[in-house]
Amino acid sequence: MTEKPKLGVYICHCGINIAATVDVEEVTEYAQSLPNVVVARNYSYMCSDPGQLLIKNDIKEHGLNRVVVASCSPRMHEPTFRKALQEVGLNPYYLEMANIREQGSWVHEDREAATAKAKTLVAAAVAKVRLLEPLTSREVDAEPAALVIGAGIAGIQAALDIADAGFKVYLVEKSPSVGGRMAQLDKTFPTLDCSACILTPKMVDAANHPNIELLAYSEVEEVGGFVGNFDVKVRKKARYVDVSKCTGCGDCAKECRLANRFPNEFDEGLGKRSAIYLPFPQAVPAKYTIDPEKCLFLTRGRCGKSPKCVDACRAEAIDFEQKDEIVTFKVGAIVVATGFDVFDPAKKPEYGYTDYPNVITGLEMERLVSASGPTGGDIVVHNGEEEITPKEIAFIQCVGSRDQSVGNEYCSRVCCMYTAKQAHLIKDKIPDATVKVYYMDVRAFGKGFEEFYDRVRREGIRYVRGNPSEIFKRGNKLVVKVEDTLTATPLEDEFDLVVLAVGLEPRSDDRKIIDLLRLSQSPDRFFLEAHPKLRPVDTASDGVFLAGCCQGPKDIPDTVAQAKGAAASALIPLARGKVAIDAQVAEVIEDTCRGCGFCVSICPYTAIELVTINRMGHSVEVARVNEALCKGCGSCSAGCLSNSIQPRSFRDRQILPQIAALGGIR
Amino acid sequence: MRGMKMTTENQTFAEKFDLLGCIQCGRCTGGCPVTVRTNLNVRRFVYDAYNEDLLDELSRMAEIWDCTGCHTCAVRCPKGLKPLEVLIGLRSLVVESGKTQPTVRDALESTFMEGNPWEKPRATRGDWMEGLDVKIAQPDQSVENLFFVCCTIAYDPRVKIVAQNMVRLLEKAGVDYAFLGEDESCCGSEVFTLGEDGLFEMIVEDNTELLNEYQAKRIVALSPHCFTTFKTHYPDLNKPVLHYTQLLAELLEQEKLVFKNGLAKKIVFHDPCYLGKQSGVFDEPRRLLKAIEGVELVEFNRARERSLCCEGGGGKMWVESESKIERLAETRIKDARALEADIVAVACPFCVLTLEDAVKALGYEEEMRVAEIMELLGELDGAQDKSNSA
Structure with missing residues (x-):
């Protein structure tokens, strides 16, 4: 100095x-x-x-x-x-x-x-x-493209916004069709517009957008690099159907030897599908997929004399030789929109969900009430003895939400309103039905929600304040054991159908995304944002943004808003074309580095690698820091055996006097 | 320490039972089995007990003695509260004031003096062993399975067969076992639910010291009440605790349990609250019953996590219910009758007593019987001496 x-x-x-x-x-x-x-x-x-x-x-x-x-x-x-x-x-x-x-x-x-x-x-x-040195931050070029993981409404919206801004988007969806959970819904609260009617145009837009490359039935396998320069590897799973030939006619599924033998995931298992299937009629892409775990030919090597789908397909699109395909590309930013699972009520055995066919989840109710659902929109259930049109129907709120006993302390934010909506739809379809909603608090916080709740109550939906404790059977009726807490009356009310308003949970396969992108989770196990208020779509990994329910339960308007926010944030490095790299990162003193690689194994950000250099005529290995990945955490420095790697502004000669001063030594 | 409350004695009622954590959802009262026949509304007590001025009045309400300790309220509570312990806390106030019912007072005194609530002499705790060659545990001898009999099984002529048959079965299967004999003393389960805090604390200390002394790999409890009490209220116990059905299921898997005869009967298993709801042991007793040749095992509609309490626990053995409405045990037996079960199998001494009373009250003795699983297993080997069990 x-x-x-x-x-x-x-x-x-x-x-x-x-x-x-x-x-x-x-x-x-x-x-x-x-x-x-x-x-x-x-x-x-x-x-x-x-x-x-x-x-x-x-x-x-x-x-x-x-x-x-x-x-x-x-x-x-x-x-x-x-x-x-x-x-x-x-x-x-x-x-x-x-x-x-x-x-x-x-x-x-x-x-x-x-x-x-x-x-x-x-x-x-x-x-x-006094001991600090001047530093200069650098900038590197950003790849003008984005990866969006998950093609539900959040992923679709984020992809459309980024693509509309003029940048390339790789939209990766794990299942055979885009659309996600919103595609499964019948009407949306509180406006009652048809979910499919407002969603399917967006699904088609995403698939046809010149800037969007849709990778459906695909999974992200590897993500390397850093903000502005991510290297992505995606596995396109074999559909065993040539999508360039498939016309989506459906002849294959009709002829399949195992036609309509398997629970259809899209209908929450209420409907059936074949081993070759289109998840739902409006699926995008409208291409069939062979389920490799169910198909006779793929599991046993033969399907009669020749597979019936092959015989039926006039476009000759079936291709059992098809293999998974690996696609690699570079992007500057990533939007994670992987969505949620619904709570599995089998975890609350007191509600008898696995015992009684007429105890169903809210999502099953969506399929049941939907005109495109397995019953064509007729609300019919099996009460264990016969198919009936239920006349006495109960909704139970907060199943798997606000409940420490199942490890979910949070409110799922959508169940109060989807219950109100479903109660309304039931009353519409079965006017003489008695519908009761058992609740502990009604949370109608969104725009138009309280007004909708008011409307539904006046339509004759009876709200009873008490969270049921148990369901059992008496004759052919379901008995809901509950206390009306407003009158302090313990009740055993009888019903034909009980709908469990199941909450939202982090996806069971979230771990893979967490490891891939080094994401953190909040105590509720959803993905953690960088700041709960001021950086709600950012993550601790620069250039990785969150949209939709992967970050926490939310309704469609909030999901779309967050997706638009994530898209706007992802667009910053893409539009600027550059990303700044912090100067306060680790630096290797190559002269003393012994190339032991200890720092490489310690670094939580995989920012260090060993490279070979020429040291006075000898090839030796030394550590090298990728400054774009380094967060300056100092773990490497603490671990280094020869003091050869130190973060700038936190070098030993800078922090030891600071520590001494803390101890009163000048 | 900055006015911090350091001991539990300084906790207020609301702090001790986390009353402010309650959201008044009603799952406790909604699930409470006795609401169909008594005025007990446990949610109201959780709500009212926040007001310290009301505690005295609340403790004088008869309903606090209606709780059977089944724990349904605690299992169902979404906020981790144990509403029944609020009732126990109120019972404690009564016990402290010395104004308990004489039956309760006698049970507690007997537990203090004789190590059992049945007012039996400590010296006769091992009388059930008469005529059997029972291995008695020695502190310096290591043993795999240390058995804890339970006061009710040790003294009650109706259920001592459980322990007797267990000895026969262990001998036959060549299991490394030992019993505590006359050194055994009440686990305190009922003392806890009756609200005698001080005595319970003392029992836990004494029993922990006693049980920790033995070089046993694990403790096997014959009663679900002892089993669950050890597991939940004995933090310093140095060995794991099993219920006997878990041990036998293990032997079954190792093919060490072979039954000579079959039993061509329709059996329904009644899940004891302390075994099922409270400790999650549902499958082992069923596995044992299914292993018996000829048995047709049927299920109650309200089985496993939804099992209906028999009203045997929570100190109810010493507090008679005022209600004239049908006992839950009778409801249970009617359900079993509707299933046309020949035998209601249980794995708890209290369930045997309450359900058998119900069979008698309903006059179903000809059609069905209540049996502890150990009774049935004994009969399969023809080992049971009828005169011994009477």
């Missing part, structure tokens, strides 16, 4: 957040006494415009070359103050923050002790800031 350090120290009151507990005047006086400190000041809000101006003026006036801000955690305002330094021509990395709020005033009550601690934290920051 050539020039003598000239420090400015700025102590923030943060209103009363800091000042009420820490004597900021005393800390300022103390800071003034520290070596190399030219000026020390305190101010009500350092992060405000006048606060920043104070710092900028001092830099200009006193020729400061180092700045310490004693305020909050650097998480929020380090970028603010770095920018202030930069604006007056000082290297932005000549800044150190002392966190006297989260680590001081907020966690202490004793003013004297909190003030003493604040002084120590300031002294430590002063000790370090």
Whole structure:
């Protein structure tokens, strides 16, 4: 370091957040006494415009070359103050923050002790800031394309927005058709528009968009690289049907030897499909798929003399020789829209879901009431003895939601309203039916929800406040054992049909996506956003964004809004064409690195690899950091046996004096 | 320490039972089996007990003694509360004040003095072994399975056959076992539900010390009440606890359990609350019954997690119910009758007593019988001496 350090120290009151507990005047006086400190000041809000101006003026006036801000955690305002330094021509990395709020005033009550601690934290920051070096952040080109994982309404919407902005989108969907859960729904609350009618045009748009490459029946297998430059590998699973030839006529499925033998996933098992199938009539792409686990020819090697689907297909599209295909491509950003599972009520055996065919889930009710469903929209159920049109129908709220006993503490946010909607639809189709909704709280928080709830109650849907405890059978009736909590009356009410308003759960196959993209989960096991309020679609992995129910339960409007948000965020690196790479990353001293590879195995971000270099005529291996992947966490440095890898701004010679100062050693 | 409450004694009623965690959803009362015949509404107690001024009044309400300790309310609670323990907490207030029913007082006193609630002398706890060569555990001898008999099985002439047949079966199967004999003392299950905190704490300490002394791999309890009490209220026990049906299912799998004869009967199994709902043991007793040749095993509509309580637990052996409405045991026996079952099989001494009373009350003695699984297994080997069980 050539020039003598000239420090400015700025102590923030943060209103009363800091000042009420820490004597900021005393800390300022103390800071003034520290070596190399030219000026020390305190101010009500350092992060405000006048606060920043104070710092900028001092830099200009006193020729400061180092700045310490004693305020909050650097998480929020380090970028603010770095920018202030930069604006007056000082290297932005000549800044150190002392966190006297989260680590001081907020966690202490004793003013004297909190003030003493604040002084120590300031002294430590002063000790370090003198030793900081100027750093420059770099930029690299961003690939002008995006990957969207999952093609439900969230994925479709995000893909359409990115594609409409003029960028290439790879839309990957695991199942044979796009559409996701929304395609299974009958009407949508509270407006009662037909779900398929508003969704299918978007499905078709996504498939036909010139900028969207739809990879249906495909799974992402590998993701490497970093924001702006992700390398993606996708497995296109063999459909055993040549999609370029298949006309979607359906002759194959009709002729299949195992025609209509398997529960149709789309109809929640209420309908049947063949071994070769189209998940639902409006499926996109409208191409048939052979289920490799069910098809006789694929499982046993023969299907009569010759497979009937082959005989039936006039387009000669069946191809048992088809193999999985691997597709690789590069993208600049990724949107995760993998959706949810519905709660499996078998986990609450007291409701008898696995015992009684007339205890069904809300999603099964959607298929039952849908004109495109297995009954053509007729509400008929089997009561164990015969098919009936149910006349006494109960809905049970919060099945698998708000329930610690099944590990789901959260509210699923959609069940109250889909119940109200289904109750309305039942009343519409079976006017003389008695419909009761057993609830503990009705949460009608969205636009038009409370109004819809009001309407449904006035249509004669009876809301009973009490969450049922048990269902058993008496004769051919289901008995719901429940307390009406408003009158404190224990009841045993009898019904023909009970609909369990099952909640939403993280997908059972989420682990794969978590490992692939290094995502985190919140305590509810849904994917964790970078900040619950201010970065709701970002993740801790730069360039990876969340949309829809993979992040938490939400209804369609919220899902679409979040998808649009994720698309807008993903578009930032694509539109800019560049991504900035932080300068505070690990650096290898190649002269002393022994190439042991310990750091490679420690690094949680797979940012380090071993490369061969020429060291005085010898080929030797040394560690090399991919600066775009490195987060500057320092794990490598802590593990390095020869002190050859250190994060910039956190080198031993920078942080050891800081630690010494914390211990009272100057 | 900054005014922090360091001990449980300093906890308020609301803190101890997490009353503020309750959302008044009603699943507790909704699931409570006795609501069909008593005025008990456990949700109301959880709600009202938050008001400390009401505690005295609440503790004087007769309903608090209607709880059978079946735990349905706790199993169903979405917020992890144990509503029944609020009732037990109220019972504690009564016990502390010394105003308990004489029957309860006597049971508690007997447990304190003699190690059993049945007012029997400690010295006769091993009388059930008469005529049998029973291996008695020694602290310095290691043993695989240390058996815990239960006060009711040890003293009640109707159910002591459970222990007797167990000895015969263990000998025949060559199982490494030992019984505690006269050293055994009440597990405290009923003391806990009757609300005698202090005595229960003492019992847990004494029993933990006693059981930890033995070099046994595991403890096998004959009663689900002892089994579940050990599992949930004995945190310092140094060995795992099994219910006997789990051990026998294990022997069955190892093909060490062979029955000489079959039994051509229609059997329905009644899940004891302490074994099923509370401890999740549903399959093992069924596996044992299915292994008997000729048995047709049928199921109650309300089976397993939805099993109907027989009203034998929760101290109900010492608190007579005022209700004139049909007992749940009778409902259960009527259901069994509708299934045309010859035998209602159970794996709990209390269930035997309550269900058998119901069979007698309903006059079904000719059509059906109630039997502990151990009774049935004994009969298969012709090992049972009828005079012994009477």
